[in-house]
Amino acid sequence: MPDIEDMTPGEVLAEASVAEFIKALGLSIAEAQRALDENSVDQIGEFIKPREGLDGKSLLDLGLSPAFYHYQHADISCSMQLSLKVEKDLSVGVNLSGNFSDTTTNSTDASSSESSSESGSSTVTRERSAQMEIQSASTGAVTIGGQNFPLTGGDPLERIRALQRAVTADAQAGVPRMLYRPSDRTFAITTDAAPEKVQVTDKTVTFLGGGFDRAVIQVDADSATDYVFNPSTTVSTTAQGSVPSYADHVAAQVNAAGIAAFVNAPGDPLKTVHFKTGEHHLETFTAEGQERNSDFARRIMDLALFIKQHNLNVEIEGFADAQRYRGQTSAESAQSNRDLGDARAREMQRHLLANGVPAGQMTIVPRARAETLAAAFGPKVRVLDWGETGPALDGAATVVNTTSLGMAGQPPFDLDLSGVHPGMLATDIVYTPLETPFLQAAARRGARIVDGLGMLLWQGVPGFNRWFGGDAQVTPDLRTLMLAP
Numbered sequence: 001m002p003d004i005e006d007m008t009p010g011e012v013l014a015e016a017s018v019a020e021f022i023k024a025l026g027l028s029i030a031e032a033q034r035a036l037d038e039n040s041v042d043q044i045g046e047f048i049k050p051r052e053g054l055d056g057k058s059l060l061d062l063g064l065s066p067a068f069y070h071y072q073h074a075d076i077s078c079s080m081q082l083s084l085k086v087e088k089d090l091s092v093g094v095n096l097s098g099n100f101s102d103t104t105t106n107s108t109d110a111s112s113s114e115s116s117s118e119s120g121s122s123t124v125t126r127e128r129s130a131q132m133e134i135q136s137a138s139t140g141a142v143t144i145g146g147q148n149f150p151l152t153g154g155d156p157l158e159r160i161r162a163l164q165r166a167v168t169a170d171a172q173a174g175v176p177r178m179l180y181r182p183s184d185r186t187f188a189i190t191t192d193a194a195p196e197k198v199q200v201t202d203k204t205v206t207f208l209g210g211g212f213d214r215a216v217i218q219v220d221a222d223s224a225t226d227y228v229f230n231p232s233t234t235v236s237t238t239a240q241g242s243v244p245s246y247a248d249h250v251a252a253q254v255n256a257a258g259i260a261a262f263v264n265a266p267g268d269p270l271k272t273v274h275f276k277t278g279e280h281h282l283e284t285f286t287a288e289g290q291e292r293n294s295d296f297a298r299r300i301m302d303l304a305l306f307i308k309q310h311n312l313n314v315e316i317e318g319f320a321d322a323q324r325y326r327g328q329t330s331a332e333s334a335q336s337n338r339d340l341g342d343a344r345a346r347e348m349q350r351h352l353l354a355n356g357v358p359a360g361q362m363t364i365v366p367r368a369r370a371e372t373l374a375a376a377f378g379p380k381v382r383v384l385d386w387g388e389t390g391p392a393l394d395g396a397a398t399v400v401n402t403t404s405l406g407m408a409g410q411p412p413f414d415l416d417l418s419g420v421h422p423g424m425l426a427t428d429i430v431y432t433p434l435e436t437p438f439l440q441a442a443a444r445r446g447a448r449i450v451d452g453l454g455m456l457l458w459q460g461v462p463g464f465n466r467w468f469g470g471d472a473q474v475t476p477d478l479r480t481l482m483l484a485p
Helices: 007-016 017-047 158-167 242-257 294-307 330-352 368-377 439-446 453-468 476-483
Strands: 084-087 105-108 112-118 121-127 130-132 143-146 147-150 198-200 205-206 226-230 233-238 285-287 288-292 314-317 364-366 396-403 425-428 446-449
Touching: 143 158, 147 158, 233 242, 294 330, 314 330, 330 364, 425 439, 439 446, 453 476
Parallel strands: 314 364, 396 425, 425 446
Antiparallel strands: 084 112, 105 130, 112 121, 143 147, 198 205, 226 233, 285 288
16 A cells, blocks of 8 residues: 555545445345344244133234334445544554552553545654653553563662663664653651651651761861860861861861761862763662762761751752764754753752752752853853754864763764864863774864873872872873873
8 A cells, every 4th residue: 555645535535445335334234134034033933832821822813923124225325534544653652551559550652653644634743752650569561662571670660760771772662761750749747756867758758867977067267176076086177278278188187087088169069979871860880990879878868967957058960971862863862861961860859858858948950050151151152952063163273072972881972073174173081092083083174182191180180289288290201101001
């Protein structure tokens, strides 16, 4: 059958098999006539049977006979409105089945891609999205692209997270991105426990535990102070000439006493957490040989306590992987990355809410933050969507890759570099490999390139100064040493 979008109304009628329809209608009338006749024949035995109540006479003796109905003629008038519809399944079909307890599991399949023609007019609709709500522990499965993805795990969130990983990793499912959000349902939760021991919200119960193995020191002045951590540990400090230097001195003295300490300068993030590529739930994992988010639940608990005690208003900003999603354009991938970043910010907000931080003291910073910063710097700074790099590079003198694209073990660098021109300076913060795909592509277009090793060495200078009090020297010999096998 040809594509419905290319057919004329006459061709649509030809394909509709009108003759077959009329034939089927006539056969149906004949079958109805036969059924009526067979019913009348079946009644003859009852009409000729002698009956005691009629003095041994039959119904036939009394002049009664079975009725035979028939169609002497049939004038059939058909008024038909033909509608031929062809669906092209380019969608994500979501169907959920299983055994549920307490509440239900609902799915909304808003994912359709179809072409239809009715009486010569055409409409085209394409939408590729689906929403699913799981409200209880389910043993069902989600069917996507003809494949079943079971919901497995110890709790609803664990099931959804496992589903997210399985679906996005399956190329045949055709789902490049899957995000989730905990339910907005609320509950009446009360406790008679002390607030410093148990924190409840309308959704969560958090046991804060006991003991005081962590502390926050807020440094507001440069003055000699003794800090008492416990009966056997007191850390003495002296003035250092400035508040920043004194804060570093306090951290050094505390570390010397065998207690791990770090400094958060004004403007520095209070807490940074990491996420696996493409995901947005907090967990402890290993990446690049380092454990990420170790003991994160306790650290977030401490952070929440600090925010509450100091009545701080905090901003939560979620960052996303600079990645291209399978089957998406550059612009669509840019939006997916923004959505992922916002989901990560909401995940952090959810943990802080569970630990008692009032919602009014937290603000999630979306893309508007970048636009606000751009406005503060004037017209020379522009905020671009991912994938708009090509035209933006026209006339620029320098281009810097500040993403992890092209790094060993990370997604490839695939941005548009059509605007790179001879004489432009191109530099990359990535230093493994030293000559990245970005630098190679820029060099082919005549740009001067600077690898990321210099950035690594020079950013170590202030860190060395903070830890050891001296000035590190970046020399050609140091670079040669770093490059040695």
